[in-house]
Amino acid sequence: MQRLNDVAGVLRLKERLKVRQWMDQFEKNFPQLFFSVHYAALDEMSNIRQYGMWLLNHAVYEDVDISRPNNGGVLLVVDVNSKVASISYGYLLDAFLTEEETFNVLAKVHPHLLQGNHMKALGVIISKLSRVLRKKARKARRNPKRFERLHGLPRHGVEENLQRVSSERASEKKEKIAASGSANKRDEEKVE
Amino acid sequence: MTRLLFTVTLNLVIGCGWAIAESLPVWSKIDRARLLSGELIAGADILYEDSALIPLPQVTPEPELPYVENIEPEPEYDPEVIPAKFLPVYFDSNPEGYLIDPQRLLSMQETLDREGFLIYHANDSELDIKMYLFDERQKIPDFHSIQKICQQRYAGGPLTAVVFSFLGDPSRNQIAFGGDGAAEVSESEVRNILRSSMIKAMEKSDPSAQLEAFIVQLSIHLYWLERERIEVQAIAALEEARDEAERNPDTLAAADVSAADTNGSEKGISMMRTYAPYIIGGSVGLLSLCCGLCLGWSLWRGSRRYHFPVFESPERLGASYAAGVGAVLAFHSELSSPSSQRHQVSNYLTRM
Numbered sequence: 351m352q353r354l355n356d357v358a359g360v361l362r363l364k365e366r367l368k369v370r371q372w373m374d375q376f377e378k379n380f381p382q383l384f385f386s387v388h389y390a391a392l393d394e395m396s397n398i399r400q401y402g403m404w405l406l407n408h409a410v411y412e413d414v415d416i417s418r419p420n421n422g423g424v425l426l427v428v429d430v431n432s433k434v435a436s437i438s439y440g441y442l443l444d445a446f447l448t449e450e451e452t453f454n455v456l457a458k459v460h461p462h463l464l465q466g467n468h469m470k471a472l473g474v475i476i477s478k479l480s481r482v483l484r485k486k487a488r489k490a491r492r493n494p495k496r497f498e499r500l501h502g503l504p505r506h507g508v509e510e511n512l513q514r515v516s517s518e519r520a521s522e523k524k525e526k527i528a529a530s531g532s533a534n535k536r537d538e539e540k541v542e
Numbered sequence: 543m544t545r546l547l548f549t550v551t552l553n554l555v556i557g558c559g560w561a562i563a564e565s566l567p568v569w570s571k572i573d574r575a576r577l578l579s580g581e582l583i584a585g586a587d588i589l590y591e592d593s594a595l596i597p598l599p600q601v602t603p604e605p606e607l608p609y610v611e612n613i614e615p616e617p618e619y620d621p622e623v624i625p626a627k628f629l630p631v632y633f634d635s636n637p638e639g640y641l642i643d644p645q646r647l648l649s650m651q652e653t654l655d656r657e658g659f660l661i662y663h664a665n666d667s668e669l670d671i672k673m674y675l676f677d678e679r680q681k682i683p684d685f686h687s688i689q690k691i692c693q694q695r696y697a698g699g700p701l702t703a704v705v706f707s708f709l710g711d712p713s714r715n716q717i718a719f720g721g722d723g724a725a726e727v728s729e730s731e732v733r734n735i736l737r738s739s740m741i742k743a744m745e746k747s748d749p750s751a752q753l754e755a756f757i758v759q760l761s762i763h764l765y766w767l768e769r770e771r772i773e774v775q776a777i778a779a780l781e782e783a784r785d786e787a788e789r790n791p792d793t794l795a796a797a798d799v800s801a802a803d804t805n806g807s808e809k810g811i812s813m814m815r816t817y818a819p820y821i822i823g824g825s826v827g828l829l830s831l832c833c834g835l836c837l838g839w840s841l842w843r844g845s846r847r848y849h850f851p852v853f854e855s856p857e858r859l860g861a862s863y864a865a866g867v868g869a870v871l872a873f874h875s876e877l878s879s880p881s882s883q884r885h886q887v888s889n890y891l892t893r894m
Contacts, residue, residue, distance in 0.1 A: 420863035437868035452868030457880035
């Protein structure tokens, strides 16, 4: 897939070109990272958090250099059906990004997303996220041990999110099992 | 009684005898005829010269006077013609004073007053006034003119205002400029100066007062003309300095210093006008510099590389690359503000 994956078709051709320029600039500033966006029209049962995490782990980006693995990726998923946006990021940024910071970035573009101005929203997200990452990179260069300690400690946002994802997964499995169990019971009852 | 009668008779006799003795001689007929015919001259007997009787005085002969040619009488005064004897003073000599009045048209005191004011003006200004004074109806000879005088007498010298003033008729006055920079004084400026001075002069009735008013107004105009010339020269000097600075940047500071020295408090406004283009240019240059710095800074920041330290971390939930799940924001309704979504709860986005 491409870094800009506009399955929902919310961007025009010129806008897509401009977005690619922004992504190139992001990659130029952060040689270890890349930014990707996925405009999707998910079905009602999908969880955007799970979807983003799954996509970032399984996607193979054609237009990203092989020197930039997915653990340096930042993925913005926008579900145009449920009108929800989410940011996922790789292991490389675990110590440098928190849920609060990503939320602040998304909160900045809430008016643009409400108006359906996805191009403007994407530009602001890349800009704000770059600013946060620049600040973190400077701090990490001055005091890398601090981030190393933070990386070793259980982090509030990450752990909670992982718990959420795992709980969602577990509940889905239970539901599936329950559903399959009830179906088996019905089948058995029918058979009997 | 007898005695009285005797006395009276005696007096009569004496009186008659005295009257007979004192009576005039009477011409005889022959003498009278000779007298009328001219043969006899009365009294010729007493005019007879007799040196023996009366010695005559000796009379010395008068010396002969040298021969003097007849002096031609002075021609009658023509009010329209300048006497020929004054023409060389007017037109063929370089006058030393500022008031040229060989005909003595002004009184001594008036001459001193006007001359004094012209000297005062000359001391206060670099633009002198040469005032040629003529009578009211006198006409300038055809072979002389104010322009010719400017070219012949004042070319090459400092800028001088030459004035032909006709005492009693200021409407006939003439002004011309001679010397360095005379060509820079436009005809319209000369006309304006002359018209304004003439109007001021014609407000007076006395010829001397007219002349005074004319000179004062002319002096005022020349003061402003001189100010304009100074500004033009300053601009030209600055342009020259700028050109010089462009050719040789080292002289720029020296030019600035000399320019600063020449600036006076009185010429502050004019200097401001002079330097306004440079101030504006400097401001634009400074602004451009700031913009350039900002652009350079943004370009530098855009091209700057940021690296993150890599920390080994165990895989979570079996994810090979990413387990960093960031925030989720819903934008389906204007009522659900970002602040209301800040504290996200588990599964709050799961739609059932």
